Amino acid sequence: MGRAGLLAGPGEYDYRRPLNNCEHQSLTSISISPVLLCGGSGTRLWPLSRADMPKQLQALAHEETMLQATALRTATNSNDLQFEAPLVLAGEGHRFLVVEQLLHVGCPPRAVILEPQGRNTAPAVAIAAHWLARAGTPDALMLVMPSDHLIGNEEAFRAAIADAAPAALAGRMVTFGITPSEPATGYGYIEAEGDIGPVRRVRRFVEKPDEETAVAYVARGMMWNAGIFLFKASAYLEALATCAPEVAKAVDDAVRIAEIDGMIFRPGGAEFAACPSISIDYAVMERSDKVSVVPVDMGWSDVGSWDALWRVTAPDAEGNVVRGAGALIGCRDSLVRNEGGPFVAALGLEGMVVVATGDAVLIAPRERSEDIRKVVDRIEDEGYELTRTSHEVRRPWGSYRSLGQGVGWQVKRIAVKPGGQLSLQKHARRAETWVVASGVAIVTVEQVRKQIGPGESIFIPVGSVHRLENPGPEPLELIEVQQGGYLGEDDIVRLADVYGRTA
Template sequence: MSDRIIPLIMCGGAGTRLWPASREGRPKQFLRLFGPNSTFQETMLRVSDPELFERPIVITNAGYRFMVLEQLNEIGLEADVLLEPARRDSGPAIATGASFALMRDPDAVVLALAADHVVRDTNAFVDACRRARRVAAEGRIVTFGVLPERAATEYGYIRPGEAITGDVQAVEKFVEKPDAETAAGYVSDGYLWNSGNFMFRAKMLLDEYRGVDAESVAMLDEAVNSAGRDLGFVTLPLESFGKAKSISIDYAVMEKTKQAAVVPVSCGWSDVGSWHAVWELSGKDADGNVAQGVAVFEDSRNCNVSSDKALIALEGVEDLVVVATQDAILVSRQSDPNGLKRLVTKLRTVAPQVTEDHIKVHRPWGSYQSLDIGDRHQVKRIIVKAGGRLSLQKHHHRSEHWIVVRGTALVTVNELQKIVHENESIYIPIGATHRMENPGKIPLELIEVQTGSYLGEDDIIRIEDDYRRS
């Protein structure tokens, strides 16, 4: 058995609890909420010490695969990236990762982590991993129990039992999220927050899972054994993976196993489950206000403002959350984080688009953003990263006019190839086969003007594509 741990990073959640910044198309684990790195990147860096950790496994869905790859490249790390063909919650995700880890090492010890959590004290976290590894290697499934900083009602709790070794104890009981009075009692009685992060021998976890749902584990094993490879990603087949029961690892294994143990840790942990949590984790002014972007406060206290571009000015208010993106504004109370969940549920029926995608849409080659749209026209700002290129494609209902404002574009239109420089343009007629790429060393930025009877993104016929979307 290797002394090193295989990190398994779960990175497939939708993360709408931080709407409107976090949406289905680009959820919170990929956002830079607390500095230059996303929580996914910080999680990866936390387990990057080669003396303690093996090459990580990341499990995500196909829609996020290029965001995962781009953010790994930004921090200079690599991983085995597994693509779920359907969401099945944390139980199947962790079991799949464990099965994949067994293919690398039959005695693998796995550390399963959520990609969207914050840990402010990495040294304390790593020390807890070392303590947990010794117990996990002996056959325990170890959860990380966070020493409570307050009587939180947004977390589940763990009641520790008899001592195993050092400060590691058996788990006597898992309990659901309590009300305020019950939470205070839990803290007084020595309960720990349930972080939802685990360490285990891969074989042990799968044996325990198999004992309660052998059919699902068999399907997940089959999915791993028959997985394909595409552009470096590990693709899990829907035929087998999709037959696994959708369930959390808590319900599937942890609340049933007799082998659960807990290692207590105080590492500045948060699951960043609300804008109130973002406020708690952020630097504040003398009146308790937090600003990401440009904000002015007058006679206002304990407010949390996040804005993409617009200046936000607050006067005479307290305990507000104001989040402004380019297509949506949230005004909410700090004291009711559950209200946002109800709001997003309503938005999904009234205006589903604002819960799914941002105006700025990320693609593996770069991004595009709609600037103006009418009945027969649309204007977009397109950025193509150095070396990136769009698919070879055509449209049945629209023509396009591209104006380069920064960088250099290599454009293909039918049989013609042309270099287009800054302050130059090129016209793409309806039905023409075309492609744009960036042969330069800096990002290519251009304005695209579309005209036609239909301007939807589904009027794209891909003929060739570097990213296998055709």
């Protein structure tokens, strides 16, 4: 990682630099701007998904993370559809991961819009629409996609986009209705008018039903509501002003004073906080008379539970899905996932979920995996950090993991990417000792810079201004021993930082 950017394979990319026009595909047909919604805490897939590393930033069913897979769906142009680089809406805490993940799959974002706080999808999409208007393209088509969904048949998805585009260009707001594979109770439903043509008027949206009602909905030909939309930016802003004027005003105020730092776009925090928290479905789609739907059967799943992940992952001959270190004997129809936890040995499980991380283990019947929220609530009530912070904490320079702690001490493993460097900082209440395990470190303590290698160590006294850098081509790994009366992460004063994290 370079001093001013994030590593992208063999080269570097400056996340602060706006993309030049030449870095976008020239448009020869219908031009579409993908808008990737990358917010959310992802608690339904706890303990793997946490607030600092939600499911959209995880590789769940494929080699790519869900965000990467979503971006790649619109990375290839065709004769009838041309896609711009994506706009991404995310929280401040995820901005480095978002950019880095997209760079690694060759999908540099056109802009990263940082929501000051979560206010649901209606305000988020409005910010993206304003961004397009400010870029001189108020009538650009926006393809709004959650970044934590799976689509098995991407050809069908692209065909549905092509079907929807003429209606969207004419001012309609188009949603995509998923052909149900079962009478699911975990999704909302869409009822269309008539059954002729690829684009139909929406008669109504309905909430998640009970099982009996879901059976009736499927029998009537109703569709699942996937929360994927296509419309012009101007059409959405006009509908929002009519259907939810309080949302439109708050977003207008926040965008008017937005800060722009290259590709980073930050709306005003206080102004955005005044916005009601409301979904695009409630705010606009259910209230507007200009809504259409395109039915599509594209192997869609929102991966909303461990059971849902089991269903979309190819099982072995016994119906088991296993990932990571473990052994199953006499088990059937179970999901076992080990992400940095102890070896998992399972005997005689049937229809179960076992998920192990470095700091937590979940054991539950698959059929009850929708109830994980109750587990998360209990953990939060007990005051644990297990729902907010991952065992492996990511930072723009690399990551760290706690190996153990006691009264007045803590031991961490720190990994710094090639070219990465921590901020120039100091601690008021703790001292640190760094021991290099592999790689080469450049350590600055006060005015002294020193290079240390494997087996060498250095002491950082309380209050000393210091910095850690990895100048080499290989990752740097070291052990950090902290000692002091307070060891919290908030005992840090950043004096300078290449990633823009100083006050």
